[in-house]
Amino acid sequence: xxxxxxxxKLLSVFKGAPVELKCNYSYSGSPxxxxxxxxxxxxxxxxxxxxxxxxxxxxxxxxxxxxxxFHLKKPFAQEEDSAMYYCAEYxxxxxxxxxxxxxxxxx
Amino acid sequence: xxxxxxxxxxxxxxxxxxxxxxxxQNLNHDAMYWYRQDPGQGLRLIYYSQIVNDFQxxxxxxxxxxxxxxxxxxxxxxxxxxxxxxxxxxCASMGSGVQPQHFGDGTRxxxx
Numbered sequence: 089x090x091x092x093x094x095x096x097k098l099l100s101v102f103k104g105a106p107v108e109l110k111c112n113y114s115y116s117g118s119p120x121x122x123x124x125x126x127x128x129x130x131x132x133x134x135x136x137x138x139x140x141x142x143x144x145x146x147x148x149x150x151x152x153x154x155x156x157x158f159h160l161k162k163p164f165a166q167e168e169d170s171a172m173y174y175c176a177e178y179x180x181x182x183x184x185x186x187x188x189x190x191x192x193x194x195x
Numbered sequence: 196x197x198x199x200x201x202x203x204x205x206x207x208x209x210x211x212x213x214x215x216x217x218x219x220q221n222l223n224h225d226a227m228y229w230y231r232q233d234p235g236q237g238l239r240l241i242y243y244s245q246i247v248n249d250f251q252x253x254x255x256x257x258x259x260x261x262x263x264x265x266x267x268x269x270x271x272x273x274x275x276x277x278x279x280x281x282x283x284x285x286c287a288s289m290g291s292g293v294q295p296q297h298f299g300d301g302t303r304x305x306x307x
Contacts, residue, residue, distance in 0.1 A: 131298050131300055182253065
């Protein structure tokens with residue numbers, strides 16, 4: 089069963105526009121949630137995790153338990169943000185990923 | 196980042212042949228994972244291992260096998276029973292507790 093849902097496979101915005109990548113999870117307890125990013129020709133790498141509550145490269149993500157969501161947001165997108173983004177949930181000793189959203193930031 | 200090394204980078208399999216993908220880590224991580232990455236489907240978990248000599252099936256384990264004889268190594272064998280093996284395979288490791296995963300560069304497997 090899909091534990092992590094990313095409803096948008098593709099997302100395109102213009103430079104300077106706000107961007108939100110959606111993620112919904114299914115675990116009813118206290119999940120451990122992550123956002124990973126894969127830039128062109130680079131390894132998949134951690135972008136941020138919810139427990140750190142930090143902003144990385146201008147991105148933030150807030151855990152909303154009522155909506156079981158962990159959407160990734162950035163107020164002003166940059167061209168270098170173009171990448172594949174994966175939301176992930178850690179539970180029961182395994183890490184499960186969503187299908188990913190490919191973000192394209194146009195000049 | 197030499198923490199996780201996957202080899203080979205490209206691999207070709209003939210019909211009916213088993214092939215083994217290598218994954219080695221020098222991060223002293225206990226947990227290791229294998230994922231399959233297909234376009235539009237994200238990363239799907241094949242197998243994972245929390246400690247040496249122990250591993251569990253993920254969502255799509257059929258047609259695959261693993262071993263964990265050493266902490267540093269978690270090879271994945273794609274058997275002939277896997278009817279659609281063409282994909283990009285990613286290995287990851289994770290430290291104790293809930294830590295971010297570290298990923299390798301991946302292996303692209305194709306069928307001849």
